[in-house]
Amino acid sequence: MLTRSGAGMTAAATGLVALGVWADYPELVTLGLAAAGALLLAAAWLVVSPKLTVVREVRPRRVFEGSAAQATLTVTNVGKRDSPPLMVTETVGGDRTTVTVPALTAGHRCTVSYPLPVARRGRYLIPPVELGHSDPLRLLHRGRASGGELVVHVYPRVHLLASITAGGPQDAEGQTTSSAPLGGVAFHSLREYAPGDDWRRIHWGATARTGTVMTRHVVVPDEPRQLIVLDTGSTPYPTTQFFEEAVRVAASFCVAAERSSLPLQLRTTAGVERESSGTALEFLSTVERSDRGLVGLTDLVRDVVSDSQGVALTIVTGRVDAEAAQLLMSLRSRFLSVNLAQLVSADFTLPARPRGVLAVAAPSSEQFATRWNRLVLR
Template identity: 90%
Template sequence: MLTRSGAGMIAAATGLVALGVWADYPELVTLGLAACGALLVAVAWLVVSPKLTVVREVRPRRVFEGSAAQGTLTVTNVGKRNSPPLMVTETVGGHRTTVTVPALTAGHRCTVSYPLPVARRGRYLIPPVELGHSDPLRLLHRGRASGSELVVHVYPRVHLLTMISAGGPQDTEGQTTSSAPLGGVAFHSLREYAPGDDWRRIHWGATARTGTVMTRHVVVPDEPRQLVVLDTASPPYAGAQFFEEAVRVAASFCVAAERSSLPLQLRTTGGALRESSGSALEFLSTVDSSGADRGLAALTDLVRDVVSDTQGVALTIVTGRVDAQATQLLMSLRARFLSVSLAQLVSSDSAVPARPRGVLAVAAPGSEQFATHWNRLVLR
């Protein structure tokens, strides 16, 4: 590929030769031919490409907004001739980052590190890096792709939130369910041994009777589940920035549940469902709002299968401004849950947000202010 210098050299060569022939000026023709010779040397230089191996790493592959991700490139000259300086181009989310790798003698390597522009939440597909080098006069440039595609997830920024104490203490001899988290001390049932099970939990009596290795299935009983519902409809939010803040609040609740070792389920009014903090954060890195989403009008159908007789559920709804119809709906659902919390991300200069009776409601214009107000209210 021609560089600006190369294009100028071609123009100069053409002009000099033409002017020299027209003016019968041999010296100008000679200068034009010299310029052509320089271009031919540049072509020959690039034809014999150096033999290089490239190893690229991106760490970490999962970061939170505001954190830094870094690319590391190790280039090794495995050929017999020296390699010229290289220009390495990394493309992330439409932004191009160019890094220079110095000239390498045969058998030597160089490692360079560079920051990646991953400031906003999202799923970034990073294509192979582009390795490029030029001739000594920088007339031509040759590039080639190296490595494989990588994916980097940028999670929403999270804030420290205090979980509401609901459901009472975790009773080691309380009721249990097959879906309860493993790792507790409460016996639920006997089941067939699976690779990786603790051999100390093998029930030898049942094993002898059935002829199959049986183990005790122990779980954490009487543990309230945390259900976080993110409103992904566009109308409740005064602008895209308020939806972004709502996503951060939902992510903060997911992380808070994980820190408290509470079972978590994240749902959106659009119908998406995630069962753990890790998968919830990965989903929240790409979630978007939609005008076709029913919003909180779909809440009754959304939670119909959630409440059971053996486990309580603490419901947290993250949305924008709540209208009168949604307020009545939340109050009607209150009796079905251990607690109902309402997080509203609204403009500070708008009307007073709704506060449904029996619902812990906190409103704020941003996720950081919400965390401050929430923690102050819960801890008082």
């Protein structure tokens, strides 16, 4: 491929030869042929490519907004010919980053590190790196792809939020279910002994009665589940920036629940759900606005309400009208608590807070975290 210098040399060679022939000026023809000869020599230089092996690593592969992902490229010259300086080009989300690898003698290697432009949340598919080198006069450029594709997830920025856990059983003798995780101290039932069980939990009375070794099945007691619903409708958010702030607040609530070891479920008004902090953050890195808002909230949470386990509901949205406020009040009796997080402009006039609902509004996720923690921890 011609570089800018190569394109200029090509134009000069063509123009000089044509002008020399037309003007019957041999000197101009000679200069044109010399320029053409330089291009031929450049092409001959690039015929033999250096034999290189390339290893690329990107760490970390999952970062939060504001953090940096670093790429490390190790290039080894495994051929017998010296390698000229190389230009390495990375394309990430439409942005191109170019770094230089110095000339390598046969058998030598070089490692270069460079940041990747992954500032915005999202899922970035990074194509193979492009290795390119030129002739000494920089007239021609030859590149080739090397390595495989990589994926980098940029999670939404999170803020430290206090968790509200009041209202649900958290003591050692709280309610239990058969699906509860093992490792607790709450007795759930008796079951047949399995290799690896703690022999101190063998129930000798039941063993004598049944003739089978029985052991106590102990689990972690049920704790209030955290249901976080992110409103992905377009109407509540006047600009994309407010939606981005809402995504950050939803991510912060997910991390707060995980940090408190509380069961977590994230849902969106578009009908998507995730049940752990890791998968929730991965989903939130790519979530987009949709046409479905809080109108269908009742159907969205219908299957979550349980008589045996309390649920704390948190709604993350933008502007809430009177109809949505009435809907939240109608759901209040079905949950341990209902929290409303609103991302609205500072000059927006908030409607009356729904009765029984803990509501906090702010124009940014950072200000929301400050107001939320001040209210919850006071």
